[in-house]
Amino acid sequence: MLELEDAVESPPCCLSSQRCAQAPQFAVAENLCRVVSNEWVNDEYKHLIVEAPEVALRAQPGQFFHLACPPDQHGAALLRRPMSLYKVSPQEATIEFLYKVQGLGTRGLARLRAGDTLDALGPVGRGFAVPANAGHILLLARGVGLATLTPLADWARSQGVSVTAVLSARSEGLVMSADYLRQAGANVLIVTDDGGTSEVEHVEALIRRTHAAQRLDYVATCGSNRLLQLLQRLAGDLGIPGQIALEQHMGCALGACFACVRPFRKQADTQDLTYRRVCWEGPVFDLQETVSW
Structure with a gap:
């Protein structure tokens, strides 16, 4: 795991109720994750589970990871692909992604097998902010x-x-x-x-x-x-x-x-x-x- 920064300060919140508030800091790292499984859910979607370092396990709902996609038979994607967090399990030390296989990047992801390594930059971005009194x-x-x-x-x-x-x-x-x-x-x-x-x-x-x-x-x-x-x-x-x-x-x-x-x-x-x-x-x-x- 290569740390980019110990903590990256996120910009002022865009929500009208918090427009001038300073958002919390969050860690960002280049996480080298071991693939646990990468299975088809149906004809279009796959479910990817990877073991992740502690920084990645701090991810909050709404944040995402920027994934380095492996090449497929047609070549490699030049840029990383943003992928929203599907689930984080600190007890299992895993994070999960649910994705549609439809382009060069996701076709490369679909080729990952158990034991392979996924390079996942993150967690990145501003997540959800549910009102404190929501029932x-x-x-x-x-x-x-x-x-x-x-x-x-x-x-x-x-x-x-x-x-x-x-x-x-x-x-x-x-x-x-x-x-x-x-x-x-x-x-x-x-x-x-x-x-x-x-x-x-x-x-x-x-x-x-x-x-x-x-x-x-x-x-x-x-x-x-x-x-x-x-x-x-x-x-x-x-x-x-x-x-x-x-x-x-x-x-x-x-x-x-x-x-x-x-x-x-x-x-x-x-x-x-x-x-x-x-x-x-x-x-x-x-x-x-x-x-x-």
């Missing part, structure tokens, strides 16, 4: 976006916070981690395209019923522009704070190259724009300040 939170995810939100369920269980997880996918066969979320105590609701239940109107009605039964104090989403727009409108209407974890191509993942800059509203109640680095000011941002794509 019930909503996780709304589509596809692999679920991987980013799942650690919040483990956090909620440790804090005695109720979780409702709405999982959206093209079909039942592509729904992942439902059992894992249930084991973490979440109320899991599945909506699918082929079942005709993933339309915005149906999901909105589902969330409104959930809120009516037990007030939601915080919402989080990842992986879908359509669900972002829905949750922005719904959370604004119901007065619920929320955040989104964004996916973005990156260069350095340390805020230096500005390759992952995208526009954001300066504040939730304005259309005036500013620009922020997803790797450094995020990848988790205020729901209402995020501009849809």
Whole structure:
């Protein structure tokens, strides 16, 4: 493990409620991790488990690692690939990733076998910030976006916070981690395209019923522009704070190259724009300040 710094000071928080607050420091290291397993979950996704050094085990929900992907038969990816944390198990000294095999980098990751070494830079970025008084939170995810939100369920269980997880996918066969979320105590609701239940109107009605039964104090989403727009409108209407974890191509993942800059509203109640680095000011941002794509 090659330490980059003992502690990297993260930038001022982008959340409107904490705009001038100084974020906690977090360690960043180049972690050389031994692969425990790298198995197919379904026809598109794999689940990677690696043994990790102590620095990596400090990762918080919403943070990510910048992975050096091995080459496949077509060559090697020039840049590392950002990968959201799926699970961290300090007792087992492991971290886990859930990823879709679809490009040069992830095809290289898919070739890893037990005993191989994965170079994982991190943990990097700003994670989720659930209000201290939250008693019930909503996780709304589509596809692999679920991987980013799942650690919040483990956090909620440790804090005695109720979780409702709405999982959206093209079909039942592509729904992942439902059992894992249930084991973490979440109320899991599945909506699918082929079942005709993933339309915005149906999901909105589902969330409104959930809120009516037990007030939601915080919402989080990842992986879908359509669900972002829905949750922005719904959370604004119901007065619920929320955040989104964004996916973005990156260069350095340390805020230096500005390759992952995208526009954001300066504040939730304005259309005036500013620009922020997803790797450094995020990848988790205020729901209402995020501009849809």
